[in-house]
Structures are given as structure tokens and as C-alpha cells.
Amino acid sequence: MNVVIKRGYFLITVLLCGALLSGCWxxxxxxxxxxxxxxxIDKTEDDEYLLVTQVINPSEIATEAPTTRPPASxxxxxxxxxxxxxxxxxxxSPRKMYLSQLRLVVIGKDLAEEGIMQPLDLFYRDHxxxxxxxxxxxxxTDVETLLSILTPYEKIPANxxxxxxxxxxxxxxxxxxxTIDELITQIRNKGQNPVITGLLMEGPAESGTNISxxxxxxxxxxxxxxxxxxxxxxxxxxxxxxxxSLGYNYTQGDIxxxxxxxxCSEGTAGIEILRGDNNMGVTFENDEPSxxxxxxxxxxxxxxxxxxxxxxxxxxxxxxxxxxEEITRLIEESIAINQNEFETDxxxxxxxxxxxxxxxxxxxxxxxxxxxxxxxxxxxxxxELRRKxxxxxxITKES
Amino acid sequence: MDNQSISPRQFMFLVILFTVGSSILxxxxxxxxxxxxxxxxxxxxxxxxxxxxxxxxxxxxxQMQNKTFVQATIYAFGNWxxxxxxxxxxxxxxxxxxxxxxxxxxxxTTEIIPQTPLQYTHILFxxxxxxxxxxxxxxxxxxxxxxxxxxxxxxxxxIFALLSEVNIENLQxxxxxxxxxxxxxxxVVIGTPFLELxxxxxxxxxxxxxxxxxxxxxxxVLVGGIILTxxxxxxxxxxxxxxxxxxxxxxxxVAQRINIADFLEGLEVVxxxxxxxxxxxxxxxxxxxxxxxxxxxxxxxxxxxxLLPLGMGMIVLSIIAYPDVAYFETFVSxxxxxxxxxxxxxxxxxxxxxxxxxxxxxxxKNNKKSNSQSS
Numbered sequence: 001m002n003v004v005i006k007r008g009y010f011l012i013t014v015l016l017c018g019a020l021l022s023g024c025w026x027x028x029x030x031x032x033x034x035x036x037x038x039x040x041i042d043k044t045e046d047d048e049y050l051l052v053t054q055v056i057n058p059s060e061i062a063t064e065a066p067t068t069r070p071p072a073s074x075x076x077x078x079x080x081x082x083x084x085x086x087x088x089x090x091x092x093s094p095r096k097m098y099l100s101q102l103r104l105v106v107i108g109k110d111l112a113e114e115g116i117m118q119p120l121d122l123f124y125r126d127h128x129x130x131x132x133x134x135x136x137x138x139x140x141t142d143v144e145t146l147l148s149i150l151t152p153y154e155k156i157p158a159n160x161x162x163x164x165x166x167x168x169x170x171x172x173x174x175x176x177x178x179t180i181d182e183l184i185t186q187i188r189n190k191g192q193n194p195v196i197t198g199l200l201m202e203g204p205a206e207s208g209t210n211i212s213x214x215x216x217x218x219x220x221x222x223x224x225x226x227x228x229x230x231x232x233x234x235x236x237x238x239x240x241x242x243x244x245s246l247g248y249n250y251t252q253g254d255i256x257x258x259x260x261x262x263x264c265s266e267g268t269a270g271i272e273i274l275r276g277d278n279n280m281g282v283t284f285e286n287d288e289p290s291x292x293x294x295x296x297x298x299x300x301x302x303x304x305x306x307x308x309x310x311x312x313x314x315x316x317x318x319x320x321x322x323x324x325e326e327i328t329r330l331i332e333e334s335i336a337i338n339q340n341e342f343e344t345d346x347x348x349x350x351x352x353x354x355x356x357x358x359x360x361x362x363x364x365x366x367x368x369x370x371x372x373x374x375x376x377x378x379x380x381x382x383x384e385l386r387r388k389x390x391x392x393x394x395i396t397k398e399s
Numbered sequence: 400m401d402n403q404s405i406s407p408r409q410f411m412f413l414v415i416l417f418t419v420g421s422s423i424l425x426x427x428x429x430x431x432x433x434x435x436x437x438x439x440x441x442x443x444x445x446x447x448x449x450x451x452x453x454x455x456x457x458x459x460x461x462q463m464q465n466k467t468f469v470q471a472t473i474y475a476f477g478n479w480x481x482x483x484x485x486x487x488x489x490x491x492x493x494x495x496x497x498x499x500x501x502x503x504x505x506x507x508t509t510e511i512i513p514q515t516p517l518q519y520t521h522i523l524f525x526x527x528x529x530x531x532x533x534x535x536x537x538x539x540x541x542x543x544x545x546x547x548x549x550x551x552x553x554x555x556x557x558i559f560a561l562l563s564e565v566n567i568e569n570l571q572x573x574x575x576x577x578x579x580x581x582x583x584x585x586x587v588v589i590g591t592p593f594l595e596l597x598x599x600x601x602x603x604x605x606x607x608x609x610x611x612x613x614x615x616x617x618x619x620v621l622v623g624g625i626i627l628t629x630x631x632x633x634x635x636x637x638x639x640x641x642x643x644x645x646x647x648x649x650x651x652x653v654a655q656r657i658n659i660a661d662f663l664e665g666l667e668v669v670x671x672x673x674x675x676x677x678x679x680x681x682x683x684x685x686x687x688x689x690x691x692x693x694x695x696x697x698x699x700x701x702x703x704x705x706l707l708p709l710g711m712g713m714i715v716l717s718i719i720a721y722p723d724v725a726y727f728e729t730f731v732s733x734x735x736x737x738x739x740x741x742x743x744x745x746x747x748x749x750x751x752x753x754x755x756x757x758x759x760x761x762x763x764k765n766n767k768k769s770n771s772q773s774s
Contacts, residue, residue, distance in 0.1 A: 016526065025512065025514040025515040025516070025519075026511075026512040026513065026514045026515050100665075127509060127510050127511070127513060130655055130665070131652065131655055131656070132655075132656075132658070132664075181638070181642055184642070184645075185638075185639050185641055185642055188641055188645075189641065354572065354575070355568060355571035355572050356571075356572070357572075358572040358575035358576070
């Protein structure tokens with residue numbers, strides 16, 4: 001090709017690059033963003049949304065010589081829609097809220113009882129949110145106070161809460177973190193209702209919001225991960241206690257590691273559950289479904305002060321059986337309270353029936369929660385304690 | 400027209416990239432709305448239909464004997480009737496190009512750069528495409544060869560990084576609502592991309608080695624179809640059919656779930672390179688075909704003077720083609736299939752029959768000539 005034409009094209013390209021690259025509509029400079037790590041939502045008295053955001057204070061996080069300023073700040077506004085509230089926040093905050101790093105959403109108790117689906121729409125729709133954050137409910141405290149509590153050990157309170165949820169899930173199993181997309185799927189699913197993590201504040205609110213809270217070796221005010229809240233559709237209907245929450249997590253196969261305590265003749269034994277798999281099945285008899293839950297767990301003896309001879313195989317067998325009974329009790333209690341009190345299927349039995357017998361499901365899907373109350377559930381737990389740690393006998397036992 | 404030619408291997412890569420491009424973004428959602436957890440069965444059926452279509456296109460290509468679709472139509476039907484048919488064919492390709500451009504524009508402005516005006520995303524993207532079409536088919540073929548490993552690499556990353564998120568239960572119950580929704584959903588994928596493959600009738604004459612190019616086309620469609628099936632399958636396995644249907648671009652949403660050992664997160668934009676690359680090639684193929692098609696339609700020697708004017712038209716069309724995303728969603732699920740069927744199947748059938756009749760007439764003429772010569 002002609003050299004002149006070639007040069008012409010080159011020139012046009014360079015000019016176009018200059019014209020088009022100089023203006024970036026979507027550029028966001030890091031020092032112009034307020035990085036939101038937690039958001040709290042509740043209803044105000046005049047039926048508007050109350051929005052609280054916890055924004056990290058980068059100069060406190062990234063510095064080697066921290067000052068006495070808190071590592072995070074909270075802002076709160078109200079608005080008829082959440083977007084309005086988010087944008088109004090610029091009245092108070094020097095920076096635009098940046099939402100991609102959101103760790104956790106805390107929903108106020110009153111709003112949760114009214115229904116949470118409506119406010120969640122923005123969190124699912126807006127492109128800035130990613131879908132891995134947890135949704136929780138503040139059990140007693142208002143969200144503004146809860147998000148203003150400074151936490152020891154982890155500087156950013158939202159991070160502390162996220163890690164706590166995960167730690168409970170992995171080591172005790174009495175709670176369960178639910179991310180926004182799981183939550184939305186389950187609310188929309190007729191065959192399974194969601195559970196949601198509860199957050200609890202311990203201690204006085206006044207001292208918790210002050211930096212001195214984290215200057216004590218035992219912080220006077222703490223936020224703890226509580227047990228599971230039960231939703232019917234998108235409305236909070238009640239809370240399970242520790243046993244029921246554990247039972248729920250056993251049925252879902254969400255137990256990574258847990259502890260079972262049970263009394264033996266004169267003392268107690270602590271059993272460490274290491275791993276397990278669960279199997280849920282449904283059988284039909286005369287067109288009536290019945291559910292069977294099968295659990296196979298493996299564990300260790302972790303702590304024991306019963307006067308038993310651990311070298312005997314039948315003693316271990318007995319411990320196996322006692323552990324099985326204990327876990328069965330947890331699951332039974334969990335199912336009972338949901339069938340009788342909350343009347344909501346959080347176990348996904350309906351979903352299981354849908355998967356195995358879609359024809360039958362069509363006939364019951366619209367009043368499934370009623371059917372669920374009458375559902376027969378059979379539980380079979382098999383525990384195998386394989387090891388007893390470094391000690392061969394209870395150390396209280398005389399040899 | 401310049402005598403460019405590409406190898407069957409490059410042709411195959413172009414077919415793969417064309418099949419995957421833009422469908423990867425827009426297909427899973429309408430499929431999951433209709434077929435729910437059986438969307439992957441629908442798309443497998445569509446791939447079979449796509450393979451049958453390709454066999455047919457290969458027959459048409461055989462009849463065309465080293466002519467492009469535009470030249471062959473004019474040859475079969477004469478100057479006026481032929482050009483009348485071609486107005487439909489070329490407008491189909493042109494509109495397809497505008498829509499594909501809008502796909503990438505909508506995706507970018509929804510998920511990545513919402514503040515940027517749509518026009519500028521379109522202009523910047525199309526400039527690169529025009530540059531590709533300016534350099535010609537050979538360059539496109541060679542760059543397809545260069546970029547294919549990247550697409551494969553990111554796809555493998557996508558699949559392996561998501562294996563831990565997979566939940567087989569999301570696929571059950573199989574065929575819970577029977578076969579009807581599965582079949583009706585499969586028309587979406589037959590419409591886009593498989594009926595759009597008619598565009599390669601503009602490209603095949605430039606492929607060397609007539610024996611293997613048929614096979615290259617079929618393998619290309621098969622591989623592209625498998626990639627689309629895998630993506631849809633992973634959307635459902637990871638998100639479940641409900642969220643797949645709820646989401647505007649589920650494949651991007653799925654990529655957000657990638658989390659390798661708790662520190663490699665936020666890879667969705669990296670995975671997004673797959674659709675950038677595939678849509679670029681799809682658009683470049685469309686753009687090149689439209690420009691050489693119009694050039695042959697107007698019996699011009701060179702397609703290059705047409706590139707910029709066509710681009711201006713395409714940008715305007717891509718903006719005004721539909722007012723909002725809701726319009727587009729109905730368009731994809733309801734309007735596109737009959738429209739693509741008319742231009743992707745009925746039109747080629749007409750031309751195919753025309754070419755056979757023309758072939759018979761020519762042979763008779765030749766026979767008469769040789770008969771009269773010999774007698």
C-alpha cells in the first residue's frame with residue numbers, strides 16, 4: 001500500500017486514541033472511594049429504610065504507626081429506597097461508597113420480621129456488589145449500634161464477623177453463614193426455606209463504640225455469632241437454640257467438625273466429630289412421602305472422665321451408641337420445633353421430593369408448609385469413634 | 400477482490416470462535432427460563448440441529464463451486480432476482496453485526512463500566528473490528544490461531560476453578576416438566592448461533608483444500624457447541640436454574656464464584672476475556688463478510704472503501720435497534736428464531752435449488768454444444 005496512506009491511518013489512530021482515552025467515565029481513584037465492608041438495613045418509624053454502612057479507614061489499616069482513630073467509621077442515613085439512602089450518604093461521608101468489598105449485610109429484627117426480599121433486590125441487582133457476602137440478622141440490638149462496636153483482634157469489625165461465622169461453621173457447627181445468592185435461591189424455592197445467622201451484642205453499647213473497648217485485654221463489649229434464625233418465605237419467624245441449630249446442620253451435611261457432649265455413668269465425655277457424610281432419601285408409600293436421613297460420622301474421644309475401661313472394645317461400642325443417640329436427639333428436636341412451632345421446611349425436604357418425584361410435587365407445592373407438618377422423618381445415625389488420642393485411659397482412672 | 404486464503408485449521412478456529420461469541424453471554428438465561436434445570440439437554444439438542452444445518456451448508460457450499468454466496472446467487476438467479484434475494488441476506492448479516500455489537504456494549508455497560516456511554520464502547524470496539532476487516536481474512540485467520548489457546552486456557556481455568564462449587568442436585572429432576580419446554584427452549588440456541596452460521600458461505604470459497612474444509616466446519620460447530628453446552632451446564636450446576644434464569648449474564652455471575660484457596664478472587668473480568676475475544680472474532684467475521692458481500696453486490700474490486708461507511712451505519716443501527724434490555728430479551732427469545740430461520744435456512748435452500756437448476760441448464764447447454772460439435 002501507499003506509504004502516505006499508511007502514515008495517514010497511523011496518524012488517525014493516534015489521534016483517536018488521544019481523544020478517546022483521555023476521558024474515562026468509569027475511572028474511580030482509590031483515594032476517592034470509601035470502601036464499605038458492612039451494611040446494615042432496618043426500617044424507620046416513618047416507613048423509610050435506615051441504612052448504616054461501615055467504611056474502613058485506610059490510613060489506620062495500612063499504617064505502621066497507628067493513631068488513636070478507629071479503624072472503621074459508620075455512617076447512617078434514611079431513604080425511601082436503599083439507593084437513595086446510599087447516595088444521600090455523601091452528605092456525611094467525604095467519599096463515594098464503594099461496595100465491591102462488602103463482607104456482610106446486617107438486617108434489623110423488625111425489618112426481618114416484615115420480609116427481607118425487597119431490600120435485597122438492590123444488593124443482587126447492582127453491578128458493584130459481588131455475590132459472596134453473608135446476610136445476617138441482628139437479634140436484639142439495633143443495626144446502627146451493632147455495626148459501631150469496635151472489635152479486638154481483628155481491626156475491621158466486618159472482617160471479625162465474617163471470620164467468626166466461618167470459624168463457628170468449621171469448628172462447632174451451631175451456626176451457618178448464608179450468602180446472598182443462596183438466600184435468594186432458597187427464598188424463591190418453594191421446597192426449602194432459608195435459615196440465617198443471628199448476631200448478638202454482649203455488654204453495654206456505650207463502651208463498645210469507643211476505642212477504649214479494644215484497649216482492654218477483655219473487651220467489655222463483644223459481638224457474638226448466635227444460632228440460626230428461621231425464615232418462612234422471606235419473613236423471620238423464630239430462632240432455634242444451639243441444639244436445634246446443630247441438628248439442622250447435621251441434616252444438611254454442613255458439619256465439618258463438631259463436639260458432642262453426653263453424660264456417662266459418673267462424669268461426662270466429649271466426643272470430637274471429625275467428618276461425616278449424609279444422605280437424604282425419600283420413599284413413597286400409598287402416595288405418602290416419608291423422608292429418611294442417614295448420617296455416617298467418624299470421631300475421636302477427646303475428653304473423658306467416666307470411670308470406664310477404654311481398652312475394652314464394647315466400651316467404645318457403647319460410646320458410639322450414646323453419641324448416636326445424642327445426635328439423633330439433636331436432629332429430632334430440630335425437626336420437631338420446625339414442624340410444630342415455626343411450620344416451615346428449612347431442611348429442603350420439599351426440594352428433595354421435587355427432585356425425586358416431580359409429579360407428586362406438583363400436587364403439593366402450593367401448600368407444602370402444611371404438608372411438611374405431617375411429614376414422617378426417619379433418622380439413622382451411625383457413629384464410629386476410631387481413636388482416643390494420646391491417652392489410653394481416662395486420666396482420672398486408677399490403674 | 401484480493402486473493403486471500405486461509406487454511407482449514409484456521410477456518411475451524413474461526414467457526415469455533417464464531418459459535419461461542421456472544422451466545423456465551425445471552426444463551427444460558429433464556430434457556431433456563433424455559434427449560435429450567437434441563438437447559439443443558441435443550442442446548443445439546445440444538446447442537447445436533449446445528450450439525451445437521453452444517454451438513455446442509457456444506458452441500459450448498461459444494462454447489463457454489465468457489466463462489467461466495469453473493470456471487471453464487473447472482474450466478475443462479477441473474478442480476479435482478481439474485482440481487483433482490485441478496486438484499487435480504489446482506490441485511491440479515493448487517494443486522495446480526497449490529498446486534499452482536501450491542502451485546503458486548505450492553506454487557507460492558509451493565510457489568511463493568513456503567514457510566515460510560517454505550518456509543519463509545521461501540522465505537523472503540525468496532526474500530527478494532529474494522530481494522531481486522533481492513534487487513535483481511537488471512538490476518539483474521541492467523542490471529543484466530545494465536546488467540547485460540549488463550550480462549551481454551553481461560554475456559555479450562557473457568558471449569559476447573561468451579562468444580563468445587565458444583566452441586567449435582569441442581570440438575571434434578573431430569574425432564575421434570577416433560578420434553579415440551581426442552582424442545583421449545585432449544586430453538587433459542589438454534590437461532591443464535593447455529594442459524595447464523597450461514598455467514599460462512601461467504602468465507603468457505605477462501606478456504607484452501609476443499610476436501611478437509613467440510614470436516615473443519617463440522618468439527619468447529621461441534622467444538623463450539625460443546626463449549627456452549629459446558630458453560631450452560633456450569634451455570635446451572637453452580638447457580639441453579641432459578642438464579643441462571645434470574646440473571647442477565649449468568650456466565651459472568653458464575654465466574655464471580657471463582658475462589659481459589661481464598662486469595663485468588665475476583666477473576667470474573669479475566670474470565671471475561673473469553674467473551675471479549677470470541678465476540679471480537681464473531682464481529683470481525685460478520686463485518687468482513689458484510690463488506691465483501693456488499694462489494695460483490697455492487698461489483699466493486701475492493702471492499703476496503705466500504706469499511707468506514709458501513710461501520711457508521713452499524714453503530715447507529717446498534718444503538719437504535721432496540722430501546723431497552725427488556726425489548727432485547729423478548730427479541731432474542733421470540734423474534735430472532737423465525738427471522739434467523741428465514742434467512743439462515745429458507746434462503747439458502749432457495750439458492751441451493753436455484754444453483755442445481757442452473758447447473759443442469761449449463762450441463763445441457765454444454766452437452767448440446769459438444770453434441771453439435773461431434774455430430
